Amino acid sequence: MASASSGPSSVGFSSADPGVPSCASSSASGIKRPMASEVPYASGMPMKKIGHxxxxxxxxxxxxxxxxxxxxxxxxxxxxxxxxxxxxxxxxxxxxxxxxxxxxxxxxxxxxxxxxxxxxxxxxxxxxxxxxxxxxxxxxxxxxxxxxxxxxxxxxxxxxxxxxxxxxxxxxxxxxxxxxxxxxxxxxxxxxxxxxxxxxxxxxxxxxxxxxxxxxxxxxxxxxxxxxxxxNLLPRSVKMHIKYDLKGSTYKRRASQKEREKPLPTFKDLDFLQDIPDGLFLDADMYNALCKTLQRDCLVLQSFKIMDYSLLMSIHNIDHAQREPLGNETQYSVDTRRPAPQKALYSTAMESIQGEARRGGTMETDDHMGGIPARNSKGERLLLYIGIIDILQSYR
The missing domain is CATH 3.30.800.10 (Phosphatidylinositol Phosphate Kinase II Beta)
Structure with a gap:
């Protein structure tokens, strides 16, 4: 990961930024959570009707x-x-x-x-x-x-x-x-x-x-x-180690017990603060680009009177992945081959904040695979897959 001339910045999403989901300022996805069964929750269990x-x-x-x-x-x-x-x-x-x-x-x-x-x-x-x-x-x-x-x-x-x-x-x-x-x-x-x-x-x-x-x-x-x-925000060819749905709020923002039993639960803001109290380290230029993009996007959502959106952040821990035995995969990592270059421009998190459209190839290196490079407080290398979701609900 390239570092800024002044060294990597210990950075997170500042809660002072209006409308930007708050992250914090520097740490891990070396999180040890009791993972539920690796079997998809539908297997062997009668699924209840949810909505339609x-x-x-x-x-x-x-x-x-x-x-x-x-x-x-x-x-x-x-x-x-x-x-x-x-x-x-x-x-x-x-x-x-x-x-x-x-x-x-x-x-x-x-x-x-x-x-x-x-x-x-x-x-x-x-x-x-x-x-x-x-x-x-x-x-x-x-x-x-x-x-x-x-x-x-x-x-x-x-x-x-x-x-x-x-x-x-x-x-x-x-x-x-x-x-x-x-x-x-x-x-x-x-x-x-x-x-x-x-x-x-x-x-x-x-x-x-x-x-x-x-x-x-x-x-x-x-x-x-x-x-x-x-x-598609989360490529199946990249194993995600942990995933968060962040709103910048702490009221009732903890994953339910039922959610935690899934193979890859979606955790929430209070879980993030508990798991990663120091936040995440990003290169200074990367952090500035990410904040600028988020602030601009939040202004757009505000202009449309959209409030109930979230920042989905899924984390791939490169160092953990290299230590994991081959074949230790879940439904979210069904293909261990390198993903093919995506057809759509600005489709990965990295491109969305840097704006470097591919010209006749892919800008994704073996290290990045479309994710935003970061580190946790242990110094482990991470890839962040980020996007704003749930924007199709408005408050009038």
């Missing part, structure tokens, strides 16, 4: 009574069609009315002159603001064929961890994109947010805010299942 997420009699995950396999198939069929049809339309500037367009196509199981036959129940697929989202994807260097290949060439992978709201999460097989089910109000809010989001990204694509690449709806069994496609 449930399990059918065969043990398969369902969402609004649609099986996960049927939902994945519908998503891939729908995205293949909508991206293909969009490619026939000439490129042009985004107009105000583009933010409010909704395109809809019916997929009967027997097929039609526009859609292929499939073995799922009939469904309808809606695409929101297709021209606007095409622009967002282009802004981040995502070509239509890359978007299609990532999402539709291989089966989507369902992630075991669901949100507290019962959202379903899928990741593309190349680790590039996350697909998340969202509630009606969240999808509605994203639609309202799009013009301002467009303006903000135009001014500065280097941000820790979520990168939204598509908003869709699968209508099946009389239910609307809304999904959003986003950048």
């Amino acid at each position: 997420r449930g399990v059918d009699s065969s043990g398969e995950t369902t969402y609004k009574k649609t099986t996960s396999s049927a939902l994945k198939g519908a998503i891939q069929l729908g995205i293949t069609h909508t991206v293909g049809s969009l490619s026939t339309k000439p490129e042009r500037d985004v107009l105000m009315q583009d933010f409010y367009v909704v395109e809809s196509i019916f997929f009967p199981s027997e097929g039609s002159n526009l859609t292929p036959a499939h073995h799922y129940n009939d469904f309808r697929f809606k695409t929101y603001a297709p021209v606007a989202f095409r622009y967002f994807r282009e802004l981040f260097g995502i070509r239509p064929d890359d978007y299609l290949y990532s999402l539709c060439s291989e089966p989507l992978i369902e992630l075991c961890s669901s949100g507290a709201s019962g959202s379903l999460f899928y990741v593309s097989s190349d680790d590039e994109f996350i697909i998340k089910t969202v509630q009606h109000k969240e999808a509605e809010f994203l639609q309202k947010l799009l013009p301002g989001y467009y303006m903000n990204l135009n001014q500065n694509p280097r941000t820790l805010l979520p990168k939204f690449y598509g908003l869709y709806c699968v209508q099946a069994g009389g239910k609307n299942i809304r999904i959003v496609v986003m950048n």
Whole structure:
């Protein structure tokens, strides 16, 4: 890790910075926590229904009574069609009315002159603001064929961890994109947010805010299942040793016992203060870039009247990983090979704060892998994977 001329700074997120989740000032992810079973929490245990997420009699995950396999198939069929049809339309500037367009196509199981036959129940697929989202994807260097290949060439992978709201999460097989089910109000809010989001990204694509690449709806069994496609903050090819959801608040900000029993729990602010009382060491330039990005992003969120967001921080301990025996992996480190260079620009935490877009290659070194280099108070080398999450809720 490069050090500043004055040496590495003992730095953290200052609580004096308005709206910036507070971290502290210098220490560890050499944290010894009693880890629960390494077996995913779904295995062998009957899963309770959380929100719209449930399990059918065969043990398969369902969402609004649609099986996960049927939902994945519908998503891939729908995205293949909508991206293909969009490619026939000439490129042009985004107009105000583009933010409010909704395109809809019916997929009967027997097929039609526009859609292929499939073995799922009939469904309808809606695409929101297709021209606007095409622009967002282009802004981040995502070509239509890359978007299609990532999402539709291989089966989507369902992630075991669901949100507290019962959202379903899928990741593309190349680790590039996350697909998340969202509630009606969240999808509605994203639609309202799009013009301002467009303006903000135009001014500065280097941000820790979520990168939204598509908003869709699968209508099946009389239910609307809304999904959003986003950048993947946490590559599965990098083992995460500990993870925090930080709000800069301490009121009821401790992970529940149920959360702690998961293979990779999401800890909260009080846990962070207990585990890492001295904070984290970052290089001075890296710290300044991170603070500048966070402060700017928080001002954007404030302008949209968004309050209930979090800073997700996942930590990979390089020194711990080098001591761990090969094959000692969890569901979060399923692939020990080097991750392929990501297709999207500004998609990693490192790029988001430095703004150094790749040109014909990858800026990720063997040491960084897209993470922000840091150290704990023991001097152990860390990689921080950071992003702002849960922005689709507003307070009026």
